[in-house]
Amino acid sequence: MATKQRAASKTRVPFERYGLTDGQLVAIFRTMLLQRMLENRGFQLNRQGKIPFASASEGHEAVQAGAAMAFERGKDILVPYYRDLGLALGIGVTPYEVLLSLFARAADHSAGRQFPHHYASRRLGLHTISSVIAAQLPHAVGAAYALKQSGDGGRAVLTTFGDGATSEGEWHESLNFAAVHRLPVVFLCENNEWAISTPLDKQMGQPDIYKRAEGYGIPGIVVDGMDALTCYSAVRDALARARSGGGPSLVEAKCYRFLAHTTDDDDRAYRSREEVANRRKDDPVPRFEQLLLEYSILEGQDVEALKRGVLEEINEATDRAEAMPYPSPSHLYDGVCADRGEPWLG
Secondary structure (H helix, E strand, O other): OOOOOOOOOOOOOOOOOOOOOHHHHHHHHHHHHHHHHHHHHHHHHHHOOOOOOOEOOOOOHHHHHHHHHHOOOOOOEEEOOOOOHHHHHHOOOOHHHHHHHHHOOOOOOOOOOOOOOOOOEOOOOEOOOOOOOOOHHHHHHHHHHHHHHOOOOOOOEEEEEEHHHHHOHHHHHHHHHHHHOOOOEEEEEEEOOEEOOEEHHHOOOOOOHHHHHHHHOOOEEEEEOOOHHHHHHHHHHHHHHHHOOOOOEEEEEEOOOOOOOEOOOOHHHOOOHHHHHHHHHHOHHHHHHHHHHHOOOOOHHHHHHHHHHHHHHHHHHHHHHHOOOOOOHHHOOOOOOOOOOOHHHO
């Protein structure tokens, strides 16, 4: 793949790459493509009746790929929410692992017990995902507190959530506790303007979530969630501050969810097709692709080859995961009851 750097022409203004190499920029783009295509595969499998459920993150690709590039594998801890497919992929979760979760196969990390898209990885520092809105935030703060208490410096926790989570008590309690104890944690809000079906103006009087940081005495910053590079820069700086003992930060990335909340949702009940079509003009995937083409970081044939390669990887992972066996009923209580006894027998 042609990724060698080329000097910008005299008539073209250099773009801010925040120290990223061409290879890292291409890696961000690949994560965005992988998220977009793998999510589409989930919706396809659901409509074919092969999986019961899939969630949507289309429109979140830039913030998640940028944040993933800022995450330090082997050091940082990620405590995500259920819409973070791209972030999970960006830190090293494979399409095969995601599809094992969707198909609920025995080889899945939870042996098919967890809800779809609720993957985890001790190897990658990825906490298991919870469907309960904002429930992951006290866990993230607890992990950050453990890092501080153990003197395990140079590490930080990155936790994510949607705008709807900021209306939950756990959100406020977590920010307050982290601020009081100056914990190494970054709170990243992926504000897509819809708390499932509730618009911003129906759930909060102040729509700029980052401004709430001042009330807790911590830094707050807002970025364009459709711009992968500014998202990378903001999360990178916040994580660096946390790792160095500077305490927590709140980063708000304003993005948009293009699809329904999940495969069980019909978003036509609460927003118009015209609104969604208008917001499609800001789609972060073609926007980033155009940047790479404009500055000759990739050529047209490179982009097409990359897309083909991602699709082939997803196709192979789909076939492989679907062919795996379901969990055996004999293992129903493994990891649930200490002695494998049936709890109702006493």
